[in-house]
Amino acid sequence: MAERRLRVLVGKPGLDGHDRGAKIIARAFRDAGFEVIYTGLHQTPEQIVAASIQEDVDLIALSILSGAHNTLLPAVYSTLKEKGAEDIMLMAGGVIPEDDIPGLKAAGVAEIFTPGTSTEVIVDWVRSNVHPRA
Amino acid sequence: MTLAERVLDGDIRAAARLMRDIDDRMKSAVNELKALYPHTGNAYILGLTGPPGAGKSTLVDQIVAAYRKKDLLVGVVAIDPTSPFTGGAILGDRIRMNRHAEDSGVFIRSLATRGALGGMSRSTMDVVNVMDAMGMDVIVVETVGVGQDEVDIVSTAHTTAVVMVPGLGDDIQAIKAGILEIGDVFVVNKADRDGADRTARELTTMLEMQHPEPGAWLPHVVKTEGARGVGIEALVEEFEAHREYLKNSGHLQRLIEERNAKLFADTLRDELFDTVFGAIRESGRYQQILDGLRERSTDPYSAVEQVLAAHAFS
Structure with a gap:
């Protein structure tokens, strides 16, 4: 029987090697019934976008703890646009200062979660904001 | 352009989307697969x-x-x-x-x-x-x-x-x-x-x-x-x-034939089940069968025979 299932890419752009947060999110998404494509560490924006297109995901969820979010996240969004794939939503989590959040949202990041956010809050946000494309 | 035409044209997004439609078992994917099969x-x-x-x-x-x-x-x-x-x-x-x-x-x-x-x-x-x-x-x-x-x-x-x-x-x-x-x-x-x-x-x-x-x-x-x-x-x-x-x-030809037969049999099995099961659920027949099974007034084997007898397959 026909049924759309949400597909999410979870990955870590750039050079930081701390993937515990990304793994916890991947697990929470799995438990929420989503299909998670986990690409792991050290991904370039181009790799992330190419994988997202091939996997036909609805959402890209990136974890950044390196401080390079102001460079990497806008780069992912502009690469999505370049490929005509900006309909894929982009969210991020990690150590991201409050002051940087408005700029990132203006640069195409739909939502940003900072340390201490429970996985329920994040899953709820995905459920109410991301819908599998028809 | 249809998804299939775009796939043949080298459109990566169309291919990715069609794979999604296949996986999500969208009816529309069947027509696209028909168009791609000769290729x-x-x-x-x-x-x-x-x-x-x-x-x-x-x-x-x-x-x-x-x-x-x-x-x-x-x-x-x-x-x-x-x-x-x-x-x-x-x-x-x-x-x-x-x-x-x-x-x-x-x-x-x-x-x-x-x-x-x-x-x-x-x-x-x-x-x-x-x-x-x-x-x-x-x-x-x-x-x-x-x-x-x-x-x-x-x-x-x-x-x-x-x-x-x-x-x-x-x-x-x-x-x-x-x-x-x-x-x-x-x-x-x-x-x-x-x-x-x-x-x-x-x-x-x-x-x-x-x-x-x-x-x-x-x-x-x-x-x-x-x-x-x-x-x-x-x-x-x-x-x-x-x-x-x-x-x-010549083993390749045998493999291809086995593979074709399997794809046909798998598709037939899925479609037959979906069609028959969908129809008896719609008509209320499925509920009657479940009731009959609960009361032991029928058994699963006779119920299936009766459902199949209602359809002609020859």
């Missing part, structure tokens, strides 16, 4: 199977690199399990191969099993057909990590490689029925580990116990270290040798 049948399909953690994804990454060196277009279908409790899945095979993500000559797709047994997803054959129609020369199908009995890959792939690692059991494991019977090529990966020679020897002994007909293919054991790229050339040569054998022996 399939050209790719060489290679299956990799073996236990979890044997290094299948890392080997796929190396195999992709080897075929790209020969300037061939490569598709990958990587399957991981769906949670039986939540329906969610973590598809992690891509971690090992994402260096190819930006190579336009490579298309990688992760699939979840979505309840299918046998080490594959129901959509595998159709997704392989889309990649075939995209013009991929080689399509590598990586099954979920399997145990002893998940052998569906043989009816999809032209060449099946069974990937083992040292230390999984003694030579009695090697003579049991199941996945060790299906390999056209056997790989002992992580060959730098203790016991690799012994595992290779036990597999070879097992293979030598067979009494093949003259001219039949004799599977070999190839030792590899996927993470360091050791033994990959020999492995790909073995694939190519098997492919030659298939072509020259």
